[in-house]
Amino acid sequence: MTEPQPVRMGDLPLGVRPCSLAAALEVLGERWSLLALREIGYGVHRFARIAGYTGASRDMLADRLRKLEAAGIVERRLYSEHPPRHEYHLTEAGRELFPVMLALTEWGDRWAVDSPALIRRHSCGQPVQVDLVCRHCGQPVTRDTIHPELA
Amino acid sequence: MTEPQPVRMGDLPLGVRPCSLAAALEVLGERWSLLALREIGYGVHRFARIAGYTGASRDMLADRLRKLEAAGIVERRLYSEHPPRHEYHLTEAGRELFPVMLALTEWGDRWAVDSPALIRRHSCGQPVQVDLVCRHCGQPVTRDTIHPELA
């Protein structure tokens, strides 16, 4: 039995890391994927409208939606046979992207645009600023308070 | 004076949305960018090692690091003149990507890999599971408790 040890990532031997971030980007990292998911999350379920709001071309969007469906992130619901027509909805995996989207959007608000076009107001009435806390102890989670271990 | 009104995003007219998520992806959405930032965040500051851990080819990595520097997300620090050699470090904008990385990694742990290769342990001793709470009221932030408003 080896006690799990904290690891300094930079000390590991070179080589592509087995990494959940890389795995996530494999599915989500292509252009348009996250924008399409943003729209579906906003309640825009039809192909042409998703294309319209994201700016993606039809072929790109069709490709991304196929991949997202194959990855279990969106599901297609048939709303017309002849011709077959689908609505796109988030699965649980898709809904759980909410923290990712929110984090990216908040970062973009702060660092990638002059002034945000949209404000997200929390039900408490204030504009949302998110804090990350540990589910177990309730204390803040920061770069300094988490320590990677090899599984 | 118009009172700001909650918006249903799907009701807005078609057209590419001015959106901080899209703006963030403009900078971060290219392949390798986030993986390079992951490495720099892990304390890997030299070109060849970043390439080795991410799997990016040298030319791609050189391109991404240039763009990330131009976007103010990483800074180069000269550690040798003749020949000029740089270390890559995160700026504040880069460090603030931590919630993004963490959210993506947690999502990947759960939905994109069979079993995570790495565990992140919080200083409380438990594996980290992050909750999102509102900085103002301390209550959870979820899809249902935030409401977009046009600025």
Place this chain on the structure above:
DNA sequence: GGCAGTGAGTTGGAAAACACAACACACTGG
């Protein structure tokens, strides 16, 4: 029935991004 309009893609060709190997260059150590 005829004919325009719509929604959801598919196809084809130009343009851009990417991967890989080779090269350049300024060192360092033997």
Place this chain on the structure above:
DNA sequence: CCAGTGTGTTGTGTTTTCCAACTCACTGCC
């Protein structure tokens, strides 16, 4: 002098991406 290292750049194909045009199966209207 020669091999090796670190950090890129260049050159050459291959793969993606983009955009416009097309198809197909309807729906509405007159």
